[in-house]
Amino acid sequence: MAWRNLGSLFNFRGILQGRTPEIELGRRYTIKSHGAALAKNHMYDWLILLLLAVIELILYIIYPFYRFVGKDMMEDLRYPMKANTVPVWAVPMYSVLLPVVIFLFFYMRRKDVHDLHHSILGLLFAVLITGVITDAIKNAVGRPRPDFFWRCFPDGKDVYDQLGGVVCHGKDSDIKEGHKSFPSGHSSWSFAGLGFLSLYLCGKIKAFDRKGHVAKLCIVLLPLLAASLVAISRVDDYWHHWQDVFAGGLLGLVVASFCYRQFFPSPYHDQGWGPYAYFSALEETRILSHLGVNPINNSPRMQVTGAQNVNEQHIQNSDASAAFSGNRYTSIRMHEMESGGK
Numbered sequence: 001m002a003w004r005n006l007g008s009l010f011n012f013r014g015i016l017q018g019r020t021p022e023i024e025l026g027r028r029y030t031i032k033s034h035g036a037a038l039a040k041n042h043m044y045d046w047l048i049l050l051l052l053a054v055i056e057l058i059l060y061i062i063y064p065f066y067r068f069v070g071k072d073m074m075e076d077l078r079y080p081m082k083a084n085t086v087p088v089w090a091v092p093m094y095s096v097l098l099p100v101v102i103f104l105f106f107y108m109r110r111k112d113v114h115d116l117h118h119s120i121l122g123l124l125f126a127v128l129i130t131g132v133i134t135d136a137i138k139n140a141v142g143r144p145r146p147d148f149f150w151r152c153f154p155d156g157k158d159v160y161d162q163l164g165g166v167v168c169h170g171k172d173s174d175i176k177e178g179h180k181s182f183p184s185g186h187s188s189w190s191f192a193g194l195g196f197l198s199l200y201l202c203g204k205i206k207a208f209d210r211k212g213h214v215a216k217l218c219i220v221l222l223p224l225l226a227a228s229l230v231a232i233s234r235v236d237d238y239w240h241h242w243q244d245v246f247a248g249g250l251l252g253l254v255v256a257s258f259c260y261r262q263f264f265p266s267p268y269h270d271q272g273w274g275p276y277a278y279f280s281a282l283e284e285t286r287i288l289s290h291l292g293v294n295p296i297n298n299s300p301r302m303q304v305t306g307a308q309n310v311n312e313q314h315i316q317n318s319d320a321s322a323a324f325s326g327n328r329y330t331s332i333r334m335h336e337m338e339s340g341g342k
Helices: 002-009 012-016 031-041 043-061 071-077 088-110 113-141 148-152 172-178 185-204 214-236 242-263 276-290 300-341
Strands: none
Touching: 031 043, 031 113, 043 113, 071 148, 088 113, 088 185, 113 185, 113 242, 113 276, 148 172, 185 214, 185 242, 214 242
């Protein structure tokens, strides 16, 4: 009976539905107290990130498929060869480092290492998964860029073989990049990183709290506007066709949404401001505190084990009570039926 009351008292669903008092949500989980154990618990996730980074590097180095380009196709590929308005080195700066700085700002305010760790982990997953998918498609499709003519024939003298295909005599690196038009890497990375940031801000500032603050909506849309401007610059620089930019942006935004929801509730949720792990850790801390155990002096593994034991014992006692009640009810009904038969 005591375990049943304990289980009712520590209702995890009640926390997620916003019924937990704000004073209990003020617990702090810092990098010093829980950071090392949290990173160790997600060791395999970090190893997968490392693997994704290696795959991305390999995909960037290898040559793409050199699609057939004929003389009659050159009409749409004669745009001038220009430099990047947004350099390649700047992409990780605004799509990864900028969100991390904002994550750190919220950590300094709330002191929740779960939020910091999972936001960085989710962001890195978003950009690396997007990068791997983008470069894999680039290499497989091999679509020529709008400025392919000048990459292939830098002197303006076009040469074709017997089948009408191009015989390029430009720089090898330029020709290689000339077959990587679809989809746009700048666009996909921008919408992956800044799209994740937009979802993060949406939850943190409670943009959908039903109070009608349009200023919050403007803050949420600002990263998406920046990503859109980067995507437009790729068309203006004649490095991509509009289809490349559209597909890249959509890909990055979809991957960012999946990665965000892996760690955080929906921004529409009342508790969308915090990661799932925070509420789970809060529940474990409350249970151990009720049992007289100091959660600070115990490792998170011990906390999880203790919480699981409490829940398992609660479930076992509940099942036993239900079985006892069911057997008792069945016995009474059988007795009534036998009496009626007689």
